[in-house]
Amino acid sequence: MNNEFTEPPEELRRVAEEISLLRRDIQTASAALGRIERRLKAAFPNYPSKKIQSKERKKSQGTLSLKTDQELQSFFNDLVACTQTGGDSAFAAKVGELIDADVIALAKEVGLSSKSRLSRPKAADGIRKRVQEAMQLQFEKKPNSNQ
Numbered sequence: 001m002n003n004e005f006t007e008p009p010e011e012l013r014r015v016a017e018e019i020s021l022l023r024r025d026i027q028t029a030s031a032a033l034g035r036i037e038r039r040l041k042a043a044f045p046n047y048p049s050k051k052i053q054s055k056e057r058k059k060s061q062g063t064l065s066l067k068t069d070q071e072l073q074s075f076f077n078d079l080v081a082c083t084q085t086g087g088d089s090a091f092a093a094k095v096g097e098l099i100d101a102d103v104i105a106l107a108k109e110v111g112l113s114s115k116s117r118l119s120r121p122k123a124a125d126g127i128r129k130r131v132q133e134a135m136q137l138q139f140e141k142k143p144n145s146n147q
Contacts, residue, residue, distance in 0.1 A: 065105035072102070072109040079127070080134045091131060095124050103127070 006014070040047050067075070075098070083091040095103060100120045107123035110130040 065099075065101040067102055067105060069109060072106045075102075076106060076110055076127075076131070076134075080131050080138075083131050084135055084138075088128075091128060095127065 037047075065072075079091060079094050082094050086093075098106070103120050104118050104123045107118060107126050110127060112118075112123065112126035112130065
């Protein structure tokens with residue numbers, strides 16, 4: 001019987017071979033880029049090195065929030081209130097008012113993460129979850145306070 005599909009061991013061997021060929025090609029390309037960069041540096045002494053570029057990028061991303069803990073907590077409370085009245089679009093609009101550093105600081109303030117390398121989308125998503133938790137807790141407290 002002629003089987004159109006390859007057997008799993010044969011397919012695994014082919015994939016492993018492709019990976020090793022790609023790895024070799026990437027190493028060859030990386031070596032060529034290194035040679036070109038060395039020639040550029042020799043021809044143009046002012047050519048910036050990779051280390052300087054990465055440091056500049058980290059500095060631009062690593063700006064710290066200027067808001068105090070109280071300001072961040074107040075903003076969080078405002079987020080909860082506007083999300084209750086306006087929904088997710090109100091949340092997105094309110095978070096859009098903040099710069100990246102403030103969003104990350106707010107995420108840390110509400111206990112999302114202590115990581116220094118937290119992206120804005122992950123921080124905003126974590127804040128959204130904390131807002132939803134706060135709204136749920138407020139909802140659960142209301143019936144109990146009336147009794």
